[in-house]
Amino acid sequence: METLLVYNNGTFNKFWKLSVKGKSFTVTYGKIGTVGAVKTKEFHSVEACQNESEKLIKSKLKKGYIVAEATCQLIKESEMTETLFWELLEMCKQNGEDIDEQMEWLVTHLSKRPVKDIIMFNSIFNQYYRKSYTSSLWAAGYIVMGGCSDDCFDYFRAWALYIGKEEYEAAIENPETLLPYFKLLEEQDKIPQLEELSSIASLAYEEKTGHDDEEYYKLYTHLAKDDYVLPELELDWNEEDEEGLSKRFPRLWKAYSENPL
Incomplete structure (x- = not known):
């Protein structure tokens, strides 16, 4: 499961992406158009991971983030070819x-x-x-x-x-x-x-x-x-x-x- 959110208030243009896989998730975040920073977290169960994921998404939405319609041009791909x-x-x-x-x-x-x-x-x-x-x-x-x-x-x-x-x-x-x-x-x-x-x-x-x-x-x-x-x-x-x-x-x-x- 992946969720991509964006935040744009005229000064800040940021993305926040959550990728859930089993008992762990990865968050990629940063300025739109960059590869962003990455961090991961593991939980003791799939349910715990899912619950924490939902909490994070709700928290971001309350702060003004909105669901992105597409990933195109929001996150820069790795330059490592x-x-x-x-x-x-x-x-x-x-x-x-x-x-x-x-x-x-x-x-x-x-x-x-x-x-x-x-x-x-x-x-x-x-x-x-x-x-x-x-x-x-x-x-x-x-x-x-x-x-x-x-x-x-x-x-x-x-x-x-x-x-x-x-x-x-x-x-x-x-x-x-x-x-x-x-x-x-x-x-x-x-x-x-x-x-x-x-x-x-x-x-x-x-x-x-x-x-x-x-x-x-x-x-x-x-x-x-x-x-x-x-x-x-x-x-x-x-x-x-x-x-x-x-x-x-x-x-x-x-x-x-x-x-x-």
């Missing part, structure tokens, strides 16, 4: 000598943007991140690192995404295209893992608002409308089948089967 998302990842690499400094720059940059932009950055990340949840890429990670647990695979996929859009999509189709990047890591005595990237948005939210990641993910659920759950992944390879792995990825096997990163 897919193009900007990938541009920011490229900008990261120019704003830090090492990965820690680059991730710190990204957190700081995102924290200066509206909360909606932070949410959308995370949403776009998740949309692409899920595409790499494949048996083939997992097999490649296993060979290159000499083993690859669930968490390790998550961090491996984040690392691959950080390289760049075209390179990431090519790796999903053929993991051996990552060989030059593995070689570079080998020279630097590093491994293909980037755990920090998957939590960048929640860290930026915490830096911006002072609220923890639990509050962030409640808000994400409301604004991103992202209910996707990763499916069970059936691996079409066996770690004990060295011959099968070597035939599947001969270049990776030659480079890392004996000396993994």
Whole structure:
């Protein structure tokens, strides 16, 4: 359920939007034409949430707010697009000598943007991140690192995404295209893992608002409308089948089967 109210007295032009979902609601408010500020609240029951929602709506109506006829042009959409998302990842690499400094720059940059932009950055990340949840890429990670647990695979996929859009999509189709990047890591005595990237948005939210990641993910659920759950992944390879792995990825096997990163 969503309720959009507006207030205009000649001096102030404001909007107030309430979105209810189960036992929690999200309020978006601010000057008309902006993305506004956002906050969320959770209750012990659906009934309690509904009652509080109705009280808030009545309170706003008493203060002079009226029901808006349409959302068009009242609330500005997030400026975080897919193009900007990938541009920011490229900008990261120019704003830090090492990965820690680059991730710190990204957190700081995102924290200066509206909360909606932070949410959308995370949403776009998740949309692409899920595409790499494949048996083939997992097999490649296993060979290159000499083993690859669930968490390790998550961090491996984040690392691959950080390289760049075209390179990431090519790796999903053929993991051996990552060989030059593995070689570079080998020279630097590093491994293909980037755990920090998957939590960048929640860290930026915490830096911006002072609220923890639990509050962030409640808000994400409301604004991103992202209910996707990763499916069970059936691996079409066996770690004990060295011959099968070597035939599947001969270049990776030659480079890392004996000396993994």
